[in-house]
Amino acid sequence: MLTNAPRGTKDILPEQTINWLWLENKIRELCALYGYDEIRTPTFEHTELFLRGIGEGTDVVDKEMYTFTDRGDRSITLRPENTASVVRAYLQNKLYANVGLVKLFYIGSMFRYDRPQAGRLREFHQFGVEAIGEKNPAVDAEIILLAWEFLRSLGLNDLTLKINTVGCPACRPIFRRKLTEYFTENAEDLCEDCLRRLEKNPLRILDCKVDASKDVLDDAPRIETCLCDDCREHFNSLKKFLTSAGIEYVVDNRLVRGLDYYTKTAFEIQYAPLGAQSAVAGGGRYDGLIKEIGGDDTPAVGFAAGLERILLALELQGMLPAQTKKIDAFVVSGGAAAEVYAFKLLTDLRRQNISAAMDFAKKSMKAQMKSAAKSGAKFALIVGDDEVASSTVTIKNLETAAQENVAFAEVSEKICGEL
């Protein structure tokens, strides 16, 4: 117990950290390119924010949140996603005051009490983007493009972009009613889970995997037939923007979002080889959320991508960057008198911006040389009684095995010249 991290959490070890940093840098470069600024919101929020923002009745809220009461008797929840927090921050800090369209991105941990499996952890990391304050479908397209180009630029192939529209408060209820009627009539053809969904959220029946191949789904009412003019127009023009950008997309009428706040555009990017957890990025428009949380009626679009899943996909495809971590010099010392001298040398090198290490275990010189070789250092700097006496350092080039004796004061310069 003491030596086990809680279930569903993972240490990111040094060799992994290299990949994470690389990915995060890519994200920051990309967002700069598109003009999105980074925001960092608290890891936890008032529970109420998620109840309102995500919606009671959703699985995330009903059974996946890490909720607890703090010592001040407040109900607190570890963020299961970041959109609600960003919107809260947008309102609290009145970010709408300066510019019309506020474009933000974030990278951070999210928490969901799920059963862990490949690509699904209880603490996981998302990168997400939110554009708040514009209803033009061009922004939907920009967001989708950003997500798409990002994954592509990492080197991922076999990606599928699916888009759909889920309507708005004017037309979705009509669609929902039709679905409910239809599925109630055909209840005998539905699986157990879907019977449950029929009560809670009939839209979700559409992306049921169990019933996927059945005629019931094929013959179900389609959203297009219910859309209001505004939603229809919005979706059509989104498609035009996407086409103009030259990216391929699939309109999938069964694509549904799990969170209540989505309106109009919904999209998902899948990387099939990941299996069950193939959704690598997903998002859409959420025109109702800002008002729901207490702001003015404000349109917005966004998406989130799972970093663990992206890393998994990259690993599968062998696209992770090569690991390179080497130091410039390794200090080897012989004898107690030389230890302090060696330490001074070590410090000197670092002050000259030369990465350096030494062995602190008082091992034999031979063993220290082994460490030097293993460290990948280009130079071994050998100091013993002789060097101390003459204020010099023996520099050995570990690649060529050539070595020479240099005055202590000239070591840094000498090494810099040869690196």
Add this chain to the structure above:
RNA sequence: GCGGCUCUGGUGAAGUGGUUAACACGUCGGAUUGUGGCUCCGAUAUGCGUGGGUUCGAUUCCCACGAGUCGCCCCA
């Protein structure tokens, strides 16, 4: 929350109801005097996820729990 599979050292793993739990990698030490990468030699699990039970005896059989993994569910 439900179901399948798995669980041996730092790592990959072999293995058996009963003497010293293979092998490989890694790590550490050594092969004379202050010098590496190759080679050679030696050391390295009183222990087989945890706790019970069956048995004369269990790492090997049974049960529970835990963790991992895959699928359902959910989602990024």
